[in-house]
Amino acid sequence: MFTPGERDRVRARLLGLAADDEEVTGAAVTGSLAFAGGGDRWSDIDLVLGVRGVPSTVLARWTGWLYGPEFGALHHWDLQAGATVYRVFLLPGALEADLAFTPEEEFGPRGPQWRTVFGVAGPVPDPEPVDPGTPAGLGWHHVLHAAASIDRGRLWQAEHWIGAVRTQVIALACLRLGHPAAYAKGAHLLPEEVTEPLRATLVRSPEPAELRRALAAAATALGREVDRADPALAQRLWPVLVERGGAAG
Structure with a gap:
C-alpha cells in the first residue's frame, strides 16, 4: 500500500511533467486533495490537464510515460465525457492516478473540488439539480x-x-x-x-x-x-x- 508521501511525490512529478509539456496549457488538482487538509491516507491522485490540439496525441505520450520505468503502471481504463478523456491508472502500491485530458478551451472546474496549478481555468458552473x-x-x-x-x-x-x-x-x-x-x-x-x-x-x-x-x-x-x-x-x-x-x- 502506498504511503501519503509516495503519493504526493508522484503527484508532484506528474505536475512537473505537465509544466514541461508544451502541449499542456493548464493543470489542476481535483478531488479530496484539491485543498490543504483535504483527503486522507487512502486518497488517490486526481489531475486535470488542459491540452492544445487533439487530446489523443498528448494522451498517448503520457500513457507511455506512466507505463515507463519511472511510474510502472500496471493497468488503465478510460471514461469518456464529451471531448474529455479520463484515463485511470493503477500504479504500484495500489496507487490510483486519475488523469483527465481536456481541450484547453474546456479547461475549468466541474465542481468545487478544484485547485488550478497553472493555466487559465474557466468559471465554476452552477451545479445541475438531480431529479429524485x-x-x-x-x-x-x-x-x-x-x-x-x-x-x-x-x-x-x-x-x-x-x-x-x-x-x-x-x-x-x-x-x-x-x-x-x-x-x-x-x-x-x-x-x-x-x-x-x-x-x-x-x-x-x-x-x-x-x-x-x-x-x-x-x-x-x-x-x-x-x-x-x-x-x-x-x-x-x-x-x-x-x-x-x-x-x-
Whole structure:
C-alpha cells in the first residue's frame, strides 16, 4: 500500500511533467486533495490537464510515460465525457492516478473540488439539480429485474439487482438530506434511521428464499424513501413494489 508521501511525490512529478509539456496549457488538482487538509491516507491522485490540439496525441505520450520505468503502471481504463478523456491508472502500491485530458478551451472546474496549478481555468458552473425521479425509476426497474431473476433461477443475477436497489435507496436518501449522492459518497453521513433498515437488504446466501427476503426489505426501503421525496409517486409505485418485490406496503 502506498504511503501519503509516495503519493504526493508522484503527484508532484506528474505536475512537473505537465509544466514541461508544451502541449499542456493548464493543470489542476481535483478531488479530496484539491485543498490543504483535504483527503486522507487512502486518497488517490486526481489531475486535470488542459491540452492544445487533439487530446489523443498528448494522451498517448503520457500513457507511455506512466507505463515507463519511472511510474510502472500496471493497468488503465478510460471514461469518456464529451471531448474529455479520463484515463485511470493503477500504479504500484495500489496507487490510483486519475488523469483527465481536456481541450484547453474546456479547461475549468466541474465542481468545487478544484485547485488550478497553472493555466487559465474557466468559471465554476452552477451545479445541475438531480431529479429524485431518476434514482426512484432506477430503483423500481431493479426491483422488477431482481424478481424476474429469482423466478428464472438466475440467483447470482438476482443478488446483483438487489444490491442495485439498495444503491438507489442510498442515493435518494443522500439527495433528500443534502449529501453527495453519486457513488455513495455521502452514504457515511446518513443517519441510523436510514441505514439500519438497509441491513436487512444484504443477501446472506444465493438461495431463492433468502433472495426474496432481501428483495422485500430493499423494495420496502425504496418505497419509503420515494414516499419522503414524492408521496404521489410512492402511492403509484407501492402496488408494484408489493406485488413483484414483496414490499411491506
